[in-house]
Amino acid sequence: MNKIQRVRAALNGEIPDRVPASFWFHFPKEQAHGKDSVRAHLDYYRKTDLDFLKIMNEHPYRVETQIKNPSDWRKLKPAPLSSDFYQAQLDEIKMITDELGGECLTATTLFNPFSSGNHAADHLVTEHLKADPESVNFGLATIAESLAEFAIACLNAGADGIYYSAQGGEADRFEESEFTAYIKPHDLTVLNAVKDKGDFNIVHICRDNIRLHLYSNYPGDVINWAATAPHNITLTAGKKLFARTILGGLDNRGVIVDGSPAEIKQAVWKIIRNFGPKGLIIGADCTLPTEINIDHIRAAVEATAEYHPDISEG
Numbered sequence: 001m002n003k004i005q006r007v008r009a010a011l012n013g014e015i016p017d018r019v020p021a022s023f024w025f026h027f028p029k030e031q032a033h034g035k036d037s038v039r040a041h042l043d044y045y046r047k048t049d050l051d052f053l054k055i056m057n058e059h060p061y062r063v064e065t066q067i068k069n070p071s072d073w074r075k076l077k078p079a080p081l082s083s084d085f086y087q088a089q090l091d092e093i094k095m096i097t098d099e100l101g102g103e104c105l106t107a108t109t110l111f112n113p114f115s116s117g118n119h120a121a122d123h124l125v126t127e128h129l130k131a132d133p134e135s136v137n138f139g140l141a142t143i144a145e146s147l148a149e150f151a152i153a154c155l156n157a158g159a160d161g162i163y164y165s166a167q168g169g170e171a172d173r174f175e176e177s178e179f180t181a182y183i184k185p186h187d188l189t190v191l192n193a194v195k196d197k198g199d200f201n202i203v204h205i206c207r208d209n210i211r212l213h214l215y216s217n218y219p220g221d222v223i224n225w226a227a228t229a230p231h232n233i234t235l236t237a238g239k240k241l242f243a244r245t246i247l248g249g250l251d252n253r254g255v256i257v258d259g260s261p262a263e264i265k266q267a268v269w270k271i272i273r274n275f276g277p278k279g280l281i282i283g284a285d286c287t288l289p290t291e292i293n294i295d296h297i298r299a300a301v302e303a304t305a306e307y308h309p310d311i312s313e314g
Contacts, residue, residue: 003051003104011200011221011245013279019272019304020051021282022247023256023297026290032058033088038095048297050104051281052200054163055096057109059085061116061143067124070132073117073139078146086150090157097158105200108159110151113143113186114168126173129182137182144186148193161200161221164191169210171231176211184214195219202247206286208232212241222247226285228254235275245279250300252284257292261299268303277307 001009001017009016026032031040037058045053062085065075079086093108100106117125117140129136151162168174168183194201203220205212208229215223224247227235235249249271250256255263268282282304288297 021301022050024054025288052105055108060119063120067121070128073135076139076142093157105160107161107163113140144189161198163202167206191219247281247283265303
């Protein structure tokens, strides 16, 4: 199988020639934007032989209104698609996908309204929502409207899907009723906009201590969460909860960072053995450290090709 066939087999619940794998990290600041970012993505892809490429997004959402008080959220207007931060990301997507020429699938990063609001409001969303939920709800709905349009534009620019970073779901951040009233609806606004357009949409549920059952009906082709975190469900339990392709398995601050190539391979083989080769893409809980040894990522990718059910541990 080629890389696209391999990933699509995983998406379709088939057993591929080997379990696909992909990982990502934030490139250094000097490689975060423009043509330098494009070259960094492509060089990384070639060096690691990933099965799909996640396109990073280093262009935070911006608003024209300064948000200091909860009532300021009512003053927001949707950022137009012509905004510099949107256009910069779209240009990078087009350059990367044009260069790849259909060699592999790509998913471009899109931060949810909660996270985008935090970028725009200096991380005041939680505090303001507690104080004046309806004002913040208005602002997050405005951001969601803008992000939904942007998500479609990302697909039109060449991405096969979006990697949707769903933040704000920690059980110790909001009550369940708060999450379902003020966070989830705006996630669904964005995800529903692309559910029938992209066919490689990844939902990443960020952080530990998440009420993962509240995400079980989120539209998406692939689900990723911190399955190795102490208060989240395991990868195999998530297979039953989400009933679709699962991405992950490795702690993004664990063996792939500080282990030997042999230890990394053993960890990958254990994940495949426990989960099974169907409906699985090997990856990490979240973004890897920028300073990671690229050879470690290559070892994790190669491990899936070397896996055989009869391989013993140790």
